[in-house]
């Protein structure tokens with residue numbers, strides 16, 4: 515089995531030190547839409563005081579090599595190179611967001627905007643997690659997109675995770691995993707949980723117990739603003755405080771399992787074991803971990819071309835929450851109806867929503883109708899532009915720039931203006947009051963739905979321009995009640 519060779523690499527490496535301007539730019543167009551929705555403030559996870567920019571040998575990202583020198587870009591194989599012997603893993607993996615973390619069109623548009631507005635160094639920071647091989651090979655910053663070899667653009671590929679030598683977060687500037695805090699040592703030995711593998715012509719293996727830990731995932735799933743220390747994505751911190759961490763349930767126990775198995779894990783708080791062949795050449799079955807890495811990205815079909823990953827994400831979202839209509843009261847004079855909608859996070863090993871909480875939209879759509887089907891109350895409907903209407907109860911966050919204005923650009927973020935997340939196994943309640951003046955006499959029906967989409971249409975438009983798409987809405991959970 516041979517890796518494809520790339521003749522241009524030597525010349526590209528020469529461009530290694532070409533760097534763009536450092537520093538974030540002054541705040542621009544604010545995202546007013548986000549400001550108008552009702553999002554109740556919640557206490558934020560601790561944020562370190564602003565410090566000077568913090569990074570590693572390759573810039574603002576902590577993605578590193580053992581000696582800090584650029585690694586040979588040829589040493590990052592793609593899933594295609596592993597497929598002859600690990601067909602099952604490759605099939606599960608291809609089409610995941612990991613396999614498209616560089617090519618994902620929404621990411622590409624965001625990253626190019628970051629490059630334009632905040633400079634090449636910030637673009638390299640993004641690439642540290644989205645295309646680690648491009649950074650540790652010294653090609654980014656500096657190499658034009660069109661000249662990057664295909665194998666380093668394969669994103670969070672097999673040979674990223676399986677060539678990690680150690681986690682460097684604890685010893686790094688933030689003292690914890692995050693910002694790509696992984697030291698990669700490319701070569702013949704693949705990082706494995708069971709290094710005593712059958713010999714094969716392609717590779718050997720070395721022990722890497724950390725692969726089984728949430729800290730490993732946190733190395734990229736904790737995003738800390740490298741200039742001001744704001745924790746933009748903090749899924750690991752949410753998990754760490756949860757009952758899942760207490761019971762030893764790791765990220766892998768849900769995200770490297772089928773959705774059905776993950777639901778069992780969430781219900782029983784016990785891991786589920788999957789048996790299968792480690793490779794096509796293995797004679798016996800052993801414990802394996804499905805490599806689908808599905809979260810909530812229901813646009814996978816559009817972004818990565820894998821409808822299967824999109825469908826799994828939809829099933830995962832639908833398994834995450836339940837809602838209920840509680841404490842229904844009709845005022846004595848019959849003019850008002852009030853009720854509470856309770857949303858419980860039953861299935862996610864972290865807050866709901868998690869990670870890109872400023873981008874993702876999760877909200878309540880609540881309707882009260884009279885016996886003739888007339889709508890007497892509605893909250894959370896879309897406006898004429900497909901945006902959440904004023905007063906919508908949204909779970910998520912609003913990122914603020916230095917001027918205190920809402921922004922959807924993570925590089926501009928200095929604080930969270932508002933944040934309302936539902937912790938693992940926790941419940942959030944919201945009280946609604948409907949005026950009944952216009953209602954026909956008789957029983958009323960209440961319908962509450964929990965909805966999700968990966969981003970607001972105006973954000974997708976602002977970032978992607980002509981390539982923009984209309985994000986799909988998925989109903990995660992619903993509840994009904996009838997009021998006599």
Ligand code: HEC
Nearest residue numbers: 591596599672676706707708711712714716792793795796
């Ligand atoms: C020529 C066939 C072949 C190719 C190509 C190949 N592998 Fe393997 N791999 C094997 C064999 C054989 C085993 C051992 C299976 C066993 O012991 O049952 C193995 C085991 C592994 C293990 C350790 C599994 C464990 O038990 O912990 C990892 C990790 C791994 N391979 C990763 C990769 C990656 C990543 C690639 C692509 C860059 C790759 N392999 C390409 C044949 C191959």
Ligand code: HEC
Nearest residue numbers: 620621624625628639640643693694734735736737869870
């Ligand atoms: C520390 C690692 C890390 C860094 C640095 C990073 N990201 Fe990400 N990014 C992630 C992870 C992890 C996700 C997946 C989160 C999720 O899906 O909820 C993600 C998801 C995204 C998405 C969503 C893609 C989609 O299809 O929904 C966008 C857009 C994005 N990142 C843009 C950027 C930009 C622009 C930068 C640089 C300014 C950046 N990221 C820097 C780790 C990182």
Ligand code: HEC
Nearest residue numbers: 593596600603604607670671672675725726766792802803
């Ligand atoms: C995001 C990181 C990540 C990527 C990308 C990744 N793996 Fe893995 N891989 C893991 C982890 C973590 C484990 C061990 C899981 C456990 O046992 O808890 C693992 C285990 C394995 C094993 C051992 C058997 C098993 O299923 O546990 C093989 C073989 C393997 N990976 C091959 C591959 C191949 C081939 C690719 C690319 C198609 C790939 N991996 C991509 C993280 C990754």
Ligand code: HEC
Nearest residue numbers: 611615618621643644731734765766769807808809810811
């Ligand atoms: C080298 C960095 C890196 C590592 C290590 C990593 N991830 Fe990711 N992960 C990313 C990036 C970047 C994305 C977002 C890609 C995109 O949307 O364009 C992502 C996306 C995901 C998603 C999809 C989210 C969605 O919206 O559907 C899941 C689930 C996920 N990762 C789980 C894991 C787990 C579990 C581990 C540990 C075994 C892990 N990741 C390790 C960088 C990483």
Ligand code: HEC
Nearest residue numbers: 728731735750753764765768780809810830834861862863
């Ligand atoms: C008990 C099972 C469970 C565990 C443990 C778990 N997750 Fe999740 N995760 C889910 C479910 C269910 C969803 C879908 C709902 C949602 O988006 O939060 C999800 C969604 C995600 C998403 C996508 C969020 C979005 O909307 O873009 C990311 C990223 C993610 N998880 C990363 C992690 C990481 C990192 C860990 C470990 C620190 C982890 N998960 C642990 C069940 C789990």
